Amino acid sequence: xxxxxxxxxxxxxxxxxxxxxxxxxxxxxxxxxxxxxxxxxxxxxxxxxxxxxxxxxxxxxxxxxxxxxxxxxxxxxxxxxxxxxxxxxxxxxxxxxxxxxxxxxxxxxxxx
Amino acid sequence: xxxxxxxxxxxxxxxxxxxxxxxxxxxxxxxxxxxxxxxxxxxxxxxxxxxxxxxxxxxxxxxxxxxxxxxxxxxxxxxxxxxxxxxxxxxxxxxxxxxxxxxxxxxxxxxxxxxxx
Numbered sequence: 001x002x003x004x005x006x007x008x009x010x011x012x013x014x015x016x017x018x019x020x021x022x023x024x025x026x027x028x029x030x031x032x033x034x035x036x037x038x039x040x041x042x043x044x045x046x047x048x049x050x051x052x053x054x055x056x057x058x059x060x061x062x063x064x065x066x067x068x069x070x071x072x073x074x075x076x077x078x079x080x081x082x083x084x085x086x087x088x089x090x091x092x093x094x095x096x097x098x099x100x101x102x103x104x105x106x107x108x109x110x111x112x
Numbered sequence: 113x114x115x116x117x118x119x120x121x122x123x124x125x126x127x128x129x130x131x132x133x134x135x136x137x138x139x140x141x142x143x144x145x146x147x148x149x150x151x152x153x154x155x156x157x158x159x160x161x162x163x164x165x166x167x168x169x170x171x172x173x174x175x176x177x178x179x180x181x182x183x184x185x186x187x188x189x190x191x192x193x194x195x196x197x198x199x200x201x202x203x204x205x206x207x208x209x210x211x212x213x214x215x216x217x218x219x220x221x222x223x224x225x226x227x228x229x
Contacts, residue, residue: 008153036220043118043205043220044156088155090218100146100207100218104155 003027006089006103015112019076023089023103026070030091030101033065035074038086038105047087048074079110114140114210118221125196125228133191133224135206142208145189146218147181150203162189196228 006023013019021035031052036044048063050056050072056063062075072091076083089103115138125131135145143164148156160176162168162183170176178200180192193200206221 006155034217041203041223041225043116043207043223045220046217049217099158099161102155107153 004103010107122225141186146207
């Protein structure tokens, strides 16, 4: 079993839809949770990060962490074609070299 | 801020030759640089971690003699794929740890697509 599981998709939605992207994990020591967006043939860019449990909102993006369920989510409101990309969740354990463990990525396609 | 510049963005080389990939931190000092490899439709797989002025730490299964990493300064880390073979064709990405997000965040280079023919 992988430490971080993420549905690879592809997830296809119409423009304006609310998108829900999710990751589950098995290591209860993870404390930092991040979402990265990766366009084709580009490096990942950080979208959101949260520490421990809770919600965080930034514009159209909302990140949620449920540590009791070992489940994190990224919501995208009013999705745009420019949101079409692969979304990677990543996690790390504090003071363990801050190594990142990535999910496999979910490919999102927003159709106009 | 916190930009990592990676070059080249793509390279095609003949089998048996060596290829060097550079990552530079433009506006911060990168004491630690991570090198990843990503195959099509797969996630990033950590290859090695380099610290400025010391030897790189390689992940299990990664040949240190094949993937030479040099981190001679706080702003430059290089990955050299030696005696490249077609199976080394992949997308290579560097990442530096930065203390700009209130914790150790990571910023990524734009990646290098290596094709070995």
